[in-house]
Amino acid sequence: MMASDALTGGFADAPTEAARAFRAAMNAMAFPGRIQPITGGQGPAPLSPAAATLLLTLCDPETPLYLAGAHDTQAVRDWVTFHTGAPLVGASEAMFAVGGWEALQPVSAFAIGTSDYPDRAATLIVESAALEQAGSTLTGPGIKETATFSLPEPEVFAANAARFPLGWDAYFTCGDRLAALPRSTKVS
Amino acid sequence: MTTQTAEATQSAYNFAYLDEQTKRMIRRAILKGLAVPGYQVPFASREMPMPYGWGTGGVQVSAATLTPEDCFKVIDQGADDTTNAVSIRKFFERTAQVETTTHTAEATVIQTRHRIPEEPLREDQVLVYQVPIPEPLRFLEPSEVETRKMHALEEYGLMHVKLYEDIARHGAISTAYAYPVKVEGRYVMDPSPIPKFDNPKLEMAAIQLFGAGREQRIYALPPYTQVVSLDFEDHPFDPSKAEHPCDLCGAEDSYLDEVITDDAGSRMFVCSDTDYCLARRDAGHEGAQGARG
Incomplete structure (x- = not known):
């Protein structure tokens, strides 16, 4: 039996709210490490509003989704299935994955694309306790000189960037804010 | 409406x-x-x-x-x-x-x-x-399977050969757009x-x-x-434009269209960016044929 709160928390006006949410997600990916506000969706705990909004904006029956660790609850499963229809799969088949950084380990399980099709790589949505414009130094496309951002394990992201154009891409979500780190960003 | x-x-x-x-x-x-x-x-x-x-x-x-x-x-x-x-x-x-x-x-x-x-x-x-x-690479290699492989392997020699052949034939890289x-x-x-x-x-x-x-x-x-932009050390990339100021707004830094104005060979050069040209004319800049009514 599906809990009734699985039916709430979607976009009130999907076309316009998804458009605004996508602009935030696109700006985050285009300006790596820059924290953006994103609102519109509200999922069951422990899903943050930012992660819930990302799922509503990007996921549908064509995008296999992996719920990691504490995010793999019946309530989240019901909510995701009702609102997006995304098939729930294991890490290696996932186009999107959501969970805490610890729960997403080992990240080597995620698709990194192929040399012919580097776009066939996973997007990780890393639920974070805090997002700060401090910590690791970032350089690369989308960054004028350097940026700084709080990464959970900088060396893992540096290794992910080293195999560019292969690699997964990551969003970091906390409350109603998000930031992104594409594989093209060099971490030091 | x-x-x-x-x-x-x-x-x-x-x-x-x-x-x-x-x-x-x-x-x-x-x-x-x-x-x-x-x-x-x-x-x-x-x-x-x-x-x-x-x-x-x-x-x-x-x-x-x-x-x-x-x-x-x-x-x-x-x-x-x-x-x-x-x-x-x-x-x-x-x-x-x-x-x-x-x-x-x-x-x-x-x-x-x-x-x-x-x-x-x-x-x-x-x-x-x-x-x-x-x-x-499409005009050099018609097969999508091949061009995809070339991108995967970073195999761009063919493009440099094309630019080199331009130089050998015309004395300069003739690709303009x-x-x-x-x-x-x-x-x-x-x-x-x-x-x-x-x-x-x-x-x-x-x-x-x-x-x-x-x-x-x-x-x-x-x-x-x-x-x-791809080039060679001895033939560096040259972002050229018509050697002319805009005839309407006088801009010397903008990309120009050549407009034929009669059948006797008269022509004028005008900014291709119409908003840029208009803004300059509104600000008082005027080219050789730029009288505004």
Whole structure:
């Protein structure tokens, strides 16, 4: 039996709210490490509003989704299935994955694309306790000189960037804010 | 348009014309394009209510990008007032109810065919290109299987041979538009048929998205991405333009169109960016034939 709160928390006006949410997600990916506000969706705990909004904006029956660790609850499963229809799969088949950084380990399980099709790589949505414009130094496309951002394990992201154009891409979500780190960003 | 028909239009179409699942598919392609700058992401291009070659790729990317708060500008070869630009602007006025403008500085999303505006763009602006042939190697290698392998292996020798043959035959690289570039030292990319004069502007503060509808490809350049026009040490890249100031506004730094004015060989050179030219004339600049009525 599906809990009734699985039916709430979607976009009130999907076309316009998804458009605004996508602009935030696109700006985050285009300006790596820059924290953006994103609102519109509200999922069951422990899903943050930012992660819930990302799922509503990007996921549908064509995008296999992996719920990691504490995010793999019946309530989240019901909510995701009702609102997006995304098939729930294991890490290696996932186009999107959501969970805490610890729960997403080992990240080597995620698709990194192929040399012919580097776009066939996973997007990780890393639920974070805090997002700060401090910590690791970032350089690369989308960054004028350097940026700084709080990464959970900088060396893992540096290794992910080293195999560019292969690699997964990551969003970091906390409350109603998000930031992104594409594989093209060099971490030091 | 009366209020009544405007409301009818509004309820007859989804916001920005495309259905939500199509927009999600395009949005996912845009994000992967931004993550791998210069790589052409395949996408399931839709039929649009305009023929291929009229900007169906750009229109789909704009539809997936526009928000109700955006101010939209469309240029075709630099001009806001050509048929294609006017009809695409009207299309989104009707289906997305967005504000539109001809002023580069006021626009937040600019769809363009074959030009980059003269005025430098900002971080809060998005430039969407209409692309006919996204594959820079296509005229050298017709097979998609082969060109995909060439990109995977970073095998771009053929492109350098082509540029070298230009020099051997003409004494200079004769490619004047759609001049190939290398993105972040990895992918060779077709910047769409912009004049090579615009190539240095590809390194900019705005997000650049490229949509090829018929060829079903989307690619992207995040802000400040390194974009290098291919050349040789002894034949460096030259972003040339007509050696002439604009006859209307006197600008010496803008890309010019040559306009034939009679059948006796008279001609004039005018800015291809109409908004740039108009703004300069409004500010009091005047070229050789620039008397304003």
